Structure formats: C-alpha cells, structure tokens
Amino acid sequence: MSTTLATAGHGHAEHDDGSMTTVGFWIYLMSDCLIFATLFATFGVLAGATAGGPGGRELFSLPFVLTETMLLLLSSFTFGAGMLGAAAGRRRVLLGWLAVTFLLGLGFIVMEVHEFVELIHDGAGPSRSAFLSAYFGLVGTHGLHVLSGLIWLGVMMHQVLRFGLDGIVRRRLACLSLFWHFLDLIWICVFTFVYLREFTP
Amino acid sequence: MSHDTQAHGSMRSYLSGFILSVALTLASFGAVMSNVVPASARLALIVTLCVAQLFVQLVYFLHLGSARSQRANTAIFACTTFLIAVVVAGSLWVMHNANVNMMPMPMSVHQAMMHE
Numbered sequence: 001m002s003t004t005l006a007t008a009g010h011g012h013a014e015h016d017d018g019s020m021t022t023v024g025f026w027i028y029l030m031s032d033c034l035i036f037a038t039l040f041a042t043f044g045v046l047a048g049a050t051a052g053g054p055g056g057r058e059l060f061s062l063p064f065v066l067t068e069t070m071l072l073l074l075s076s077f078t079f080g081a082g083m084l085g086a087a088a089g090r091r092r093v094l095l096g097w098l099a100v101t102f103l104l105g106l107g108f109i110v111m112e113v114h115e116f117v118e119l120i121h122d123g124a125g126p127s128r129s130a131f132l133s134a135y136f137g138l139v140g141t142h143g144l145h146v147l148s149g150l151i152w153l154g155v156m157m158h159q160v161l162r163f164g165l166d167g168i169v170r171r172r173l174a175c176l177s178l179f180w181h182f183l184d185l186i187w188i189c190v191f192t193f194v195y196l197r198e199f200t201p
Numbered sequence: 202m203s204h205d206t207q208a209h210g211s212m213r214s215y216l217s218g219f220i221l222s223v224a225l226t227l228a229s230f231g232a233v234m235s236n237v238v239p240a241s242a243r244l245a246l247i248v249t250l251c252v253a254q255l256f257v258q259l260v261y262f263l264h265l266g267s268a269r270s271q272r273a274n275t276a277i278f279a280c281t282t283f284l285i286a287v288v289v290a291g292s293l294w295v296m297h298n299a300n301v302n303m304m305p306m307p308m309s310v311h312q313a314m315m316h317e
Binding site for chain 1: 210211212215216218219222223226229230233234240241243244247248250251254255258259262263270273274277278280281284285288289291292293296311314
C-alpha cells in the first residue's frame with residue numbers, strides 16, 4: 001500500500017505500482033519456497049527412518065492422492081478462468097469461478113484431514129517415527145497454506161462484492177492468484193517425492 | 202493487475218496448461234501404478250515428469266517467461282531455484298555421508314526404544 005502511494009505521488013502510470021506489488025509478493029513466495037525446500041530436504045533425509053514402524057507403501061493410497069491432485073489442479077484452472085473474468089471486468093463470472101475454486105480447495109482440505117485422521121487412528125501419527133514426523137510436517141505445512149488460501153479466497157470474494165473490481169482489489173486478486181498457483185507447484189513435488197517415490201524400488 | 206501487462210494469459214493458455222498438467226499427472230501415477238514401465242526406470246521417469254509439470258505450470262499458470270513485465274520475477278525465481286538446489290542436494294549429500302560413516306551400533310531400534 002505504501003509503495004502505491006509513493007509511486008502515485010510521482011504521477012506515474014498505474015502500471016508500475018501494480019507490478020511492483022506482485023514482484024514483492026513474488027519475493028515472499030520464493031521465501032516460502034525455501035521453507036518448503038528445507039522441509040523436502042528433511043523429508044528426503046528421514047524418508048527411510050521408519051523406526052520399525054509402517055512405511056509409505058503400507059500407509060498411502062495412490063488413487064486417493066490422485067483424486068486430491070485432480071481437485072487441486074482443477075482449482076488452479078478455475079482460478080485462472082476467474083482471473084480472466086476479472087480482467088474483462090465481469091464481476092459475476094469472477095465470483096462464480098472463485099466460488100468453484102473455494103469448493104475444490106475445501107474438498108482437498110477435507111480429504112487431507114481425513115487422511116491425517118486415519119493415519120493417526122491407525123497408530124501412524126507424527127510421533128511414531130522420524131519418517132512420519134517429516135511427512136506430517138511437510139504435507140501439513142502445505143495443507144495449512146491451502147487453508148490460508150481458502151480464508152483469503154473468502155475475504156476476496158467479500159471484497160469484490162463490497163468494493164467492486166477497483167485497482168486495489170485487482171492487485172490483491174493478482175497476489176492471491178500467484179499464491180494459489182504456487183500451492184499447486186508445491187503439491188506436484190509432494191505427490192512425486194512423498195507419495196509416488198515410496199512406490200518405486 | 203493492469204490490463205496492459207500480459208500477466209493474466211488467455212483462456213487458451215489456461216486450458217492448454219490444465220490439459221498438459223492432467224496428462225503429466227496421469228503419466229506419473231500411471232508409471233507407478235501399472236507395470237508398463239520397468240521398475241528400475243520409474244523413479245527417473247516420475248522426477249522428469251515432475252520437472253516438466255513444474256515448467257508447464259510456471260509458464261501457463263504463473264506466466265513466468267522472458268516478457269518484459271515478467272523479467273524480474275523470472276530472475277528472482279532462478280536465484281531461488283539455485284538456493285533450493287544447494288539446500289536440498291547439500292542436505293541429502295551431507296546426511297548420507299554422515300549415515301555411511303556412522304559407527305555401527307550394537308543396539309536395534311526396539312532395544313533403543315525400550316531404553317526411553
């Protein structure tokens with residue numbers, strides 16, 4: 001916000017402040033990327049440390065993970081479609097797609113919570129082994145990000161309804177769009193290195 | 202986001218990104234869940250497919266590229282990729298060495314847990 005005011009003071013085009021905000025947000029996303037990199041490194045180191053407990057092969061169901069993946073992928077697409085509606089200034093189209101995105105994201109979270117509850121119920125909670133601690137740490141952190149994204153989506157839907165598609169709302173939507181697509185990127189690495197890798201020799 | 206930047210793509214780019222992502226995802230799961238791919242090649246294949254899908258999503262969904270408006274983002278991303286490579290590869294390498302060079306312990310996991 002303060003950068004907006006500063007550049008607006010110079011009488012410069014709106015073009016600048018918007019792109020600088022997204023660059024700043026992009027830098028945040030990259031720092032978030034580093035958090036995930038350390039969690040992935042931790043998981044990579046501890047993946048074999050099952051302490052005599054169950055390994056991924058016994059615990060994970062690939063069709064279940066595939067469904068989660070499809071929900072998240074589809075939500076990335078619907079968010080993109082919503083952003084096209086926003087670019088065209090069509091508020092209803094935007095809100096419709098955001099609502100669909102919200103439901104898909106919610107579906108993902110519900111599935112993940114269900115998976116976690118089942119694991120803990122089966123005695124494979126985060127305290128069982130270093131492998132499971134790393135697993136819950138990594139996948140749980142991604143889940144928390146998706147949850148924050150859902151809250152942010154709800155807030156943005158309210159702001160679009162309340163304030164319309166003004167410059168500030170558009171900029172916030174652009175940041176949320178980056179955030180949402182970024183979570184999809186992280187998930188690609190999660191399903192490859194956490195889930196699928198367990199089933200390779 | 203202002204209208205004159207290219208940062209919001211088109212329906213066509215979102216659709217092609219989505220279709221490519223679904224295809225790559227199904228290929229990854231298919232390689233592991235079926236017996237089409239020889240077991241020894243599976244890991245290399247899913248890692249390749251993962252990297253390919255990361256690129257697809259970066260280009261089609263996050264609109265990363267060499268376009269003027271995206272240059273800063275792309276440069277920052279390249280630096281981050283380097284840092285990630287150092288952190289992940291370095292950790293795996295160092296910890297692998299530590300494991301290999303560890304003195305053999307005359308205690309099994311179960312015994313160790315009894316001692317708690």
